[in-house]
Amino acid sequence: MASITIRVEPRHAGNTTCDHKVKPSGKPRDPASGCAGRTTYAVVCSEHDDVGQPHHVKVLAEPAAVDHRQEHCAAL
Numbered sequence: 001m002a003s004i005t006i007r008v009e010p011r012h013a014g015n016t017t018c019d020h021k022v023k024p025s026g027k028p029r030d031p032a033s034g035c036a037g038r039t040t041y042a043v044v045c046s047e048h049d050d051v052g053q054p055h056h057v058k059v060l061a062e063p064a065a066v067d068h069r070q071e072h073c074a075a076l
């Protein structure tokens, strides 16, 4: 059985991955990092890539990731 990873990935406004350190507010911790701040959170599946539309807050993306994982479990 292939192992599937589903994660919540922070994105910038331009839909690029944000792996910068940010403050709890979502603003960059280091102004010199070139980070414009996180605006969305995408659910990313190793099998399906982006799942649905990105969410504007992390608390909505996390349950969407759980839902998607359950869809995989149900499909087996």
Ligand SMILES: [Zn+2]
Pocket (backbone or CB within 6 Å): 012, 017, 018, 019, 020, 034, 035, 036, 037, 038
């Ligand atoms: Zn960033």
Ligand SMILES: [Zn+2]
Pocket (backbone or CB within 6 Å): 045, 046, 047, 048, 068, 072
């Ligand atoms: Zn999937």
